[in-house]
Amino acid sequence: MNPVQLALRVLRVDSRSRLSAVLTAAGVAVATALILFLATLPNATEARMQRSAWQEGSANPSGVTMASRDFFENETIVRLDVSGEAEPGKGVPDYPGPGEVLLSPRLAELAQQRPGGELADRFAGKVIGTIDEGSLKFPEQLVAVVGHPPGTLDAEKADLSGSAAVGNSDVMLDVLAGVGIVLLAIPSMVLVASAARLTAARRERRLAALRLAGATPGQVIGVVTAETAVAAVVGTVAGLLLSWPLRYLGMHIPWGDGTWLASDFTPSAVTVVLLGLLIPTLVVLAAVLGLRRVVRAPVGAAMSHARKRPKAWRLLALVAAGGFFLVGLASADQTGGMGLLLASLAAVLLSASIVGPWLTGVIGSLFAKMWRKPSVLLAGRRLSSDPQAAYRSVSGIVLAVFVGTMALTLLPSFETFAGGGRSFKDSVLYLDVPTAQAVDQEKRIKDQLASSGAGATVVRAERVLVQKAENDSASGFVINCQDAAAVTRLDVGDCAGPPSIRTPGAQELPSSGLRVQAYPTEGVSSVDELPTVPLPDGVPVRRLGGSQDPGLDSTVLIDPALVPGFGGQGESTLAVSPATDADREKVRTALAVALPGESFNSRELRLYDQQTILGDLKRVTAIGLGLTALLAGCSAAITAASSVVDRRRTFAALIAAGTPVRMLGRALRAEAALPAFVATIGAGAAGIAVAAGIFGLFGDDMPVVLSGWLFAPVVIGMVVAVIAAASSGPMLRRIGAERISEE
Structure with missing residues (x-):
């Protein structure tokens, strides 16, 4: 029987392995859909700019286009005064003749609804039609094209009007997309890893038995590769399909005064192929790397011997990640490139998974020595004996707290930029x-x-x-x-x-x-x-x-x-x-x-533009934090459940010896709360430090704003960790009701 047949047989006869595969596929699907959507954002902003490129002022042998900005109720109107013929190009409408006007659909609607002296009279001429949304930056954009006789417009002035009216490429959204991919991809991978670990102990014993029966390391790796690949490939395909309706949700999220066209979020074939190959490969690679103990020491895996405790050298990962982040900041400040900064941000996030287990082991040893209640003793012994598994239950929450404190540091700090402008009154x-x-x-x-x-x-x-x-x-x-x-x-x-x-x-x-x-x-x-x-x-x-x-x-x-x-x-x-x-x-x-x-x-319009940008940032941040918290909560709940499944024998023995199920439930909650308390505080401090560094790229000597809301992610993270641990209560009670002989 080849590895693929064996993997399919296991999935067919073992309900727990089947549940793990389903949850793994679901996690991969969510990760694939989110990452693919975020990867399309730079293409979406570029699509916007290409559609609206014709709105820039210019002079060419066939005609003159003078671009300017007007405003109606603080909404920007792009006005194009044109003469002659339009220069051929994608999305460029035919220019109106002298005394004629083209309006965008929403501007035409507003012009009909409001008195002429407030809006319609600005475009002296006969409205001969509307501009197709395929020629607009966004469907709600207000654009007017006003025709003039040849020779009446200043060609030199038209060349200078340019992007002042239309705007330039949306660099901020491109940066946010890159940050979002880093900050959401890692919690998504944590969710996938949590699902894959749902039956980790059971899988290790099964694979160890194969090794002891004579299977080679290659054959064991082949079985796990096939078993994981089934879930990873199914999840990736589902995620690629899920990204299609996701873009229809994304098109309704406002950015820069308008929404999007669904076609803006169409990924390139290269992006789809790369993600379709990269994500399953990473999932399978992570599963294979987790087989080191089974391959090296099958007897220890079969007998569930204790793993080696993490060493203090892991703290060097924080130093290395911090140094790398400083290099990334210096590179972004000097060159304007964000690639190295995003890579260093990912390194900071990954360093938490290296340091976290060591910190969990230290906390466990401390509480095992200072315990006052049996539940605290059980929790402390668990944390100290298997800190990697214990930290895994809060790793997603730690990342969510890091992201939350970053956002709650950056947003109030960016708000300090609001204001300024010329010395005139707001409405002048x-x-x-x-x-x-x-x-x-x-x-x-x-x-x-x-x-x-x-x-x-x-x-x-x-x-x-x-x-x-x-x-x-x-x-x-x-x-x-x-x-x-x-x-x-x-x-x-x-x-x-x-x-x-x-x-x-x-x-x-x-x-x-x-x-x-x-x-x-x-x-x-x-x-x-x-x-x-x-x-x-x-x-x-x-x-x-x-x-x-x-x-x-x-x-x-x-x-x-x-x-x-x-x-x-x-x-x-x-x-x-x-x-x-x-x-x-x-x-x-x-x-x-x-x-x-x-x-x-006017200063009023300048302030409105600033509030629009801040509103966009708050909206995107709220969505990102919501997704991060959802992924972290799901991974914590799944990890808590897998912890109970992996220790069915231990819990069954404790219950048979007379340990109350309620006490075991308190021990599970303590297992989550103890590392969460310290790790989330550390993640919050790291988030503030990273946010301060990033803000320095924009704020020069402006101080970072710190508020009491920075404690909210830490408190919420701890509450989510405890709730996720409590969600495994029904499974614990089920173990208590089973016959001990089944284990």
Whole structure:
């Protein structure tokens, strides 16, 4: 009988082996589906960018496309002002003619539902159709293509509009996908290993009997390979099939203001083949490596002799993993590449499985000596006699706690980045323009606001550099006090008095020798080319009142009477403040009509973009933590059950000797709680340290935020470990009801 036939026979006649194979296949299926889904995320983001590539501004012999950003109720509208014909390409729709408009389906729906002055009037022209979702970044994207007569659009300006409107490749999601593969793949493998160990002791005795009967090591390995391969291959195929409906769930998870197309998550053939071969190979390899004791010492395996206890040298694994992680951080910081960092993160996770058994053995020895109750003594003896098996029950939970503390350290820390932006009030819309064009564009905006009936304050301020000394300058505005009070967040105080300079408390200005220079615009190769105006000595310098935003510490306000002008050179800012919230969309419509193709911005929109990113991170983190906790809980429950199955003889003997089943149940819970208590605390500390290192790549000198919620994963991990151990109670009671002769 060859190994495959023998393996199939075992699965056919042994219900416990069959249950182990089914659970192993289920674990492999879950791992395969999750890893395959995560592996498609970089392809999904690339598919998005390829679909929306035509939305970037450009000029070519057949036509001009000017891209700009507009907003409606804080949702981004990509506006394309076009003339001529579209450059042929995948997903590029036919451009509308002069006076015609194409809208995306959702934008067309909104334009019909809302008053024309709030949205539809921004796209002056006849709507001739909608854009197919295959040409949109995501199905809900708001896109308008507005046709113009040939020769009316600035080709040079179109080339510069580009990705400012559409956005660049989603690097963050690619990084999260790589981290997710590492953080979910290992708990998935732990689940597979837990299922495969469900009948480990029974399998060892069976294989040892084969060895003692004359089977060669190769034949024993062949039997295990065949038995494991059946479950691994079936599970892998099931996982590949499960990934198909999984992508339909994934397409509904929002990211970056929109959802996805199902086709975005279609894996490449190479990815499918690699995973289809790699996962079963790893599962079989892990099973074969577990046969070392049976191959080397079949008598010891058959008699269940105690294994050697782990040595303290395992602690060196933590040192090595920590050093590798520091190398990965340095590589990511210097080169921007994430490959080495992800590999070092995997090494940190794997080091827990090396150190964990040694730590479990130490805890077991400690409690076996200090026991006060019989259940604690039983638990301590179990932990010290077989720490590898004891740690296995909490290994998945340790990884889940590590991931949880990482997330709860990174998210609050990333929230500290929120804020910032220009010195204008949140709702003020602003646009930087060359000073030579500022007066004309200001007039067009005011005329359009007047004709549309939208209430707003329009302010023009010249941007300048205040030269305090050589190589020492501060940015500022030439603006009168009343206008600054209307549109900026600065507390200008009382505007009465002579013309003056207003400066925040952190900015020290001398009373003489000040010079004001025009702000550099695009195309200026050197600041020395810009005109400079000296300020009179003894100009009053007044402090801006109140508690200023730290981001405004360098903003200086200069009264226009002190600066005669720069002859139309430099850059100015047009700031438009809606009178009320009800006028906001009307004002945006008026700006789009007055200056088509220009991208106004605001601090409010900047904050909204930041909150959108944080919301995406929280959502993805919650999903990842939920999956990790589910995998860890399942692996802990299965391992607890396998622990009872492996020790049926021991438990049956204890029960026959008069040991209460309730006491054995308490011993099982103590077995889980004791290592879980120490290991989860260690995992939490490691998670915080790793998160602090990763945050340093983004936060520079920003402090890491630590909150009381960091204790939540540790507490939840311990509770899950105890509950998982308690789930084996019914199996323990079943052993107590069986006849001792059966064992």
